[in-house]
Amino acid sequence: MIYLGGDHILEAPQTGENIRYGALSEFPGQTATVYRITES
DSSP: OEEEETTEEEEOOSTTSOOEEEEGGGSTTTOOOOOOOOOO
16 A cells, blocks of 8 residues: 555555555555655
8 A cells, every 4th residue: 555645545455456546544444554755
């Protein structure tokens, strides 16, 4: 999963599966940790 900001994520579960886009609330129980990557 990739957190896009604004409470939205992009998920590509496995090779060949459809990419899913939606709000964090649409993926209950699937988000364990979210990291914010910033430039130093």
